[in-house]
Amino acid sequence: MNSSLALSIERSKTLRVVAKNWAFFFLLFFLILFSITGRGFLSVMNFQNIVHLSVIAILMASAETFVIITSGIDLSIGFVMGLSSVTAGKIIQILYNSGNHSAGFSIFIGISIALVLSLIPGIISGIMIAKYKVPPFIATLGMWGITNGIALKISNGFPVAELPDSLTKIGNGYTLYYKPGGGFSFFGLPEGVGNEHIRDYIRLIPNSFLFLAIVLFILYFLLKKTKFGQHTYAIGGNEDAAIRSGINVKKHLIIIYTLSSFIAGIAGIFNIFQTGIGNFTPFGAMYELFAVAAVVIGGASLMGGKGGILASVVGVLLIAVLENGLLISGVEPFYRFIAVGLLLILAIVIDELFPDLF
């Protein structure tokens, strides 16, 4: 599309920056808007809450980012997360409640096994897609059903409870506790201060941020700075060219789906730390679809070849801020779906108008 509006925007440098990062500017716009319309929106605690509650969605979107850049899709990540969460939960429950093992040891073993297990759905989808040319939609839809079924079987349809308290202490804790005039401490209230005083303290940087930041940094680095990332973009841009330039595309795709599945497994671990129980993924949660929406809003295309971790994070935060802001401003919650739908359409229109920008 070469409308004169699109052309003039492409010529102006400032407008180019805005058009290219429209999702980010939208995020800023909504932050300002809701700060005016919503009482209590503009506060450190609320912002920390928004991110804390988006941690899972951010991990999901990061997983989906790698897959979408190769022009694929992974529908299984929501249920892989549930599988990882209940598996870790079940193992921790058994070990911890046997009385023979410490909470730390039980958690460590539970997490390790769950993470290794979360590689398997990705390896299977990857092999089906790369070697047997099964469309990604179908291959991962298969894993969508299978992982959901196994998670329900392991948990018998109930959340896995009776886990050590230390899970939520870490998962919902903060890096820094500070009381004006009363000192500060790291990773918990100061010695001798009871939990009833927790409201006197300003809590900064949830632990979940810290872990999320580490995971995101590694993923960002992998995608933007390494050969692996470069080949991921190349495969999405022109698979044929990638093959002819000697890139082992089949192997690469298997790794991509395995990575996606593994990140979903990490999300399951975040989930168990935040809730203190092993949760299977509810059927209507649609984590994978919200992840796809966030990735596309962040500027990726389902045709592949573009997108990025930070852009996807902006996509998730845009949805999260809308949800939170609408709620605080007193708008009924189902408008969320309409808002996400509108954002998606906007993302695609902008992508169509300025194909050369991205």
Add this chain to the structure above:
Amino acid sequence: MGYLIETRNITKRFGGLVAVDNVSLGVNAGEVVAVLGDNGAGKSTLIKMISGVYPSDEGKIFFNGQEADINSPMDALAIGIETIYQDLALAENLNVYSNIFLGREKTKKFMGFVPVLDHDYMHEEASKVLKKLDINIPSLRNNVRTLSGGQRQAVAISRSIYWNAKVLIMDEPTAALGVAQQKQVLDLVNTLKDHGIAVILISHQMHDVFEVADRIVVMRRGEKVGDLVKAETSTEEVVNLIVGSEMVK
């Protein structure tokens, strides 16, 4: 003088069809040989044997006087035979230097042990090779998507040259280009010639062929029916060979 690349009596059959029949063809370094022929004459099959896509059924391929065992595109690339296909095989979402280094990226160590892409090195090397070939592209950090057809062709060719192509096979390089860009590509072919590259050019465009080729090989129904020095032939003679009217006479 021996040829840089030479096929001796190579044949390729697909079932009962003889796609290339007993063809011998040689190209010297710094020479441009055009292969002409109607659709289905066997041009593509011939070059695909040289570039390793199809193994030949009979006959041999010699590189620099020595028999070359070419069984896959990787074998061909390893000895310096590069092919520029019509679709160019560029990743349009990557920038110019990334395409030149695609699949063979240069890395450096981050914090002493993590290999990361060395953008500066690749950028510099890419601009050197473009300069060597007199190619003018505004910024090597621009995505290939933003380039013209002629510039894309130039990027694909520079990639081959950077990776030490000795023989360059070009399949219809000007087919999808505008007039000005066709000129650019033909100029580039002449530059390649000056650098001692052996070029095999497949084209339908008689005008291109007469502009850059030193020799013209005509194929018809799998056989080589003419091997002409450009200076001693005419469009008419070549067309007659292509359509086979010589034989009818």
